Amino acid sequence: MPRGRWGRGGGLGGGACPRRIARFLEPCLLLLLRGDATHGYNLLEALRQFGFTPGTVDASVVYRILREMENAGWVSSQWDTAGSGPPRRVYTVTPDGEEYLAAWINDLRCTRDEIDQFIETYTRHEAGRGSG
Amino acid sequence: MPRGRWGRGGGLGGGACPRRIARFLEPCLLLLLRGDATHGYNLLEALRQFGFTPGTVDASVVYRILREMENAGWVSSQWDTAGSGPPRRVYTVTPDGEEYLAAWINDLRCTRDEIDQFIETYTRHEAGRGSG
DNA sequence: GCACCATATGTGCAAGATGTCAATAAGGAC
DNA sequence: GTCCTTATTGACATCTTGCACATATGGTGC
Numbered sequence: 142m143p144r145g146r147w148g149r150g151g152g153l154g155g156g157a158c159p160r161r162i163a164r165f166l167e168p169c170l171l172l173l174l175r176g177d178a179t180h181g182y183n184l185l186e187a188l189r190q191f192g193f194t195p196g197t198v199d200a201s202v203v204y205r206i207l208r209e210m211e212n213a214g215w216v217s218s219q220w221d222t223a224g225s226g227p228p229r230r231v232y233t234v235t236p237d238g239e240e241y242l243a244a245w246i247n248d249l250r251c252t253r254d255e256i257d258q259f260i261e262t263y264t265r266h267e268a269g270r271g272s273g
Numbered sequence: 274m275p276r277g278r279w280g281r282g283g284g285l286g287g288g289a290c291p292r293r294i295a296r297f298l299e300p301c302l303l304l305l306l307r308g309d310a311t312h313g314y315n316l317l318e319a320l321r322q323f324g325f326t327p328g329t330v331d332a333s334v335v336y337r338i339l340r341e342m343e344n345a346g347w348v349s350s351q352w353d354t355a356g357s358g359p360p361r362r363v364y365t366v367t368p369d370g371e372e373y374l375a376a377w378i379n380d381l382r383c384t385r386d387e388i389d390q391f392i393e394t395y396t397r398h399e400a401g402r403g404s405g
Numbered sequence: 406g407c408a409c410c411a412t413a414t415g416t417g418c419a420a421g422a423t424g425t426c427a428a429t430a431a432g433g434a435c
Numbered sequence: 436g437t438c439c440t441t442a443t444t445g446a447c448a449t450c451t452t453g454c455a456c457a458t459a460t461g462g463t464g465c
Contacts, residue, residue: 151441161384182413196310227413252293253388256381314442358441359431
């Protein structure tokens with residue numbers, strides 16, 4: 142069983158749609174944080190709205206990306222020691238992060254257009270075969 | 274200069290659209306080969322029609338994927354020694370390859386829808402900010 | 406206090422994916 | 436023979452990701 146990234150096992154031909162976008166968690170977390178500054182553990186559940194069903198994403202992966210993004214200056218964090226349980230690191234999106242997210246959106250629009258173009262080419266091809 | 278081969282330097286915010294779809298070369302080569310059985314070196318140029326500008330893709334990458342796909346049974350190859358220059362390995366799409374390409378198309382449709390959904394969420398968010 | 410559990414974060418490694426560079430090989434021009 | 440173009444292949448480095456496990460705080464039952 143390949144532990145690899147793009148899950149050859151459950152993906153193509155499987156049924157559920159595999160996540161084919163590289164580093165997609167980044168913009169998802171950014172968008173989530175923009176809506177509501179919160180901590181990693183909480184984001185794990187919130188990711189469901191982007192199709193990341195529970196168990197799909199490992200907590201450590203989320204924490205890792207959060208740290209990386211803080212390192213890059215796209216988010217900043219503060220320890221929240223109020224409330225019970227261990228302290229939580231609460232993240233906020235920085236202005237640089239906003240810009241980065243906007244650039245991501247741009248990229249995604251572009252990627253979507255390319256996909257559309259590819260599918261169209263495929264479809265035209267199919268039609269050509271049908272009549273030939 | 275951030276890590277990553279997804280061109281943080283030249284991609285996001287840069288201008289040209291970076292390729293964010295994992296293993297996108299696979300379906301591109303398959304679609305190209307379906308139209309016209311040919312060899313790797315030739316495919317390098319043909320990839321331009323999918324946005325892979327010359328220099329974007331290294332030849333070895335194309336050859337590698339071709340070999341992998343042959344290994345998987347999606348294409349088959351034959352040496353072509355006619356003509357001048359070194360022999361060329363000409364690839365043809367197999368029935369399994371056709372099926373695989375169809376599955377890819379399905380995946381891509383799904384991926385596109387997810388991108389659309391993400392962008393829409395972002396846009397709604399933006400609108401909400403504008404008025405508040 | 407201690408075992409145990411839920412919450413919350415972090416570390417390290419293995420394996421897959423991709424980029425880059427160099428090696429090889431055949432034929433043509435000079 | 437040397438150099439250039441075409442064409443394919445191999446090796447290595449780096450990046451990305453999944454997974455197992457370690458750590459820490461507070462609550463509950465005893």
